Amino acid sequence: MWDAQAKHFNHRYTVVCIDSPGHGRSQPLTSTFTMEDCALCLKIIMDTLNLEKTILVGNSWGGMLGGVFAALYPEKTIAIVLMNCTGSSAPLLQKIEYTLMTSMVGFFTRLPRYFIRSGVKAFAGKTTENHRPEVVRTIQAGIKAVNTKSVRWAIKSIVPLRKDQHALLASIACPSLIVAGEEDRTFPVKETEKMATAIPNSRFVVLSEVGHLAALEHPELTNTLIDSFLSDAVISTKD
Numbered sequence: 565m566w567d568a569q570a571k572h573f574n575h576r577y578t579v580v581c582i583d584s585p586g587h588g589r590s591q592p593l594t595s596t597f598t599m600e601d602c603a604l605c606l607k608i609i610m611d612t613l614n615l616e617k618t619i620l621v622g623n624s625w626g627g628m629l630g631g632v633f634a635a636l637y638p639e640k641t642i643a644i645v646l647m648n649c650t651g652s653s654a655p656l657l658q659k660i661e662y663t664l665m666t667s668m669v670g671f672f673t674r675l676p677r678y679f680i681r682s683g684v685k686a687f688a689g690k691t692t693e694n695h696r697p698e699v700v701r702t703i704q705a706g707i708k709a710v711n712t713k714s715v716r717w718a719i720k721s722i723v724p725l726r727k728d729q730h731a732l733l734a735s736i737a738c739p740s741l742i743v744a745g746e747e748d749r750t751f752p753v754k755e756t757e758k759m760a761t762a763i764p765n766s767r768f769v770v771l772s773e774v775g776h777l778a779a780l781e782h783p784e785l786t787n788t789l790i791d792s793f794l795s796d797a798v799i800s801t802k803d
Contacts, residue, residue: 565706568783569621569790577619582609584625585718592714596721599729603633610640619797621645621790623779624750625722628729631763634740635732643797644736645790647743648776650751651759653728662723666716675712683707689747689775699781730762739797740766743789745774745781767793 570579585605586593606629610618619642622630627649634641654662669675675683684693684703692699742760744753753770760768769789774781 565623565702565777565780566621569779569787572783572787573790578615580609580613580615582606586711586714587718592711593717594714596717596725598721599629599632599726600636602629603636606633607637607640616640617642619643619645619794621647622649623647624649624776625718628722628726631733631736631759632729634736634738635729638735638737641738643739643741643794645741645743645793646759647778647786648745648748648751648756649742649759650755651729651733651762652755653726654723659724662719666720666724669712669716669719672712675707675710680704680707686750687776689745689749689773689781691747691773692775692777692781696781699777702780703777730759733759733762734764736763736766739793741790741793741797742766742768743778743786744768744770745776745778746770746772747775750776 566581570581573579583590585591585597585602602625606620610616617640620630620633622628622645624647627646628651630644630646631649631651634644665679669679684700684707687703688696688700740760740763742756742763744751744756746753748756757768760766771778771782771785771789774785779786
């Protein structure tokens, strides 16, 4: 989902795109995890690649990870861009819904069409669903490709077992851009804004006509926004 950003920023930055645990070429998951586990994993990756500091850009799970990482490892964080994410624990109804979902997913080797349709609804905004068929096809292909035995652990960790991180986020000191999609049907704008409010001196932006995957749904707008933020962030960090 970050191909457009990698291409845009690659000539100015060392760009590293990471497959989340249980996704892409990462090993399948066999148990649940915490955001602190993910942050430690990212630190190990950076140490292995001899990267002293990072500008971390993350979406959803990656955005939640970005906030935790910046709080736990401030010495390794230059700035963060957290998109379509939350610092809250899941509400009770969502915990019940996703607990049932993870139980069902484990019985399938390939996800049924119902789950694919539900995934598109969760990830794509209405504008994307109606006017960006190529993005919808990319989302569908990504959902179809998941390892069902592995992804159930990711869903369980990220939704029913997710804990509130607002107290931890309050310790973040680096330049922070928090982005919400106006049409995000997974995390409403107010929920992402609450996360931004918890991070001192963060910048909060709502993007119109995008849902849960802003970087994929509207890459040009996303790239411009990140460019502008990093220009300001570099100046402020020098000051």
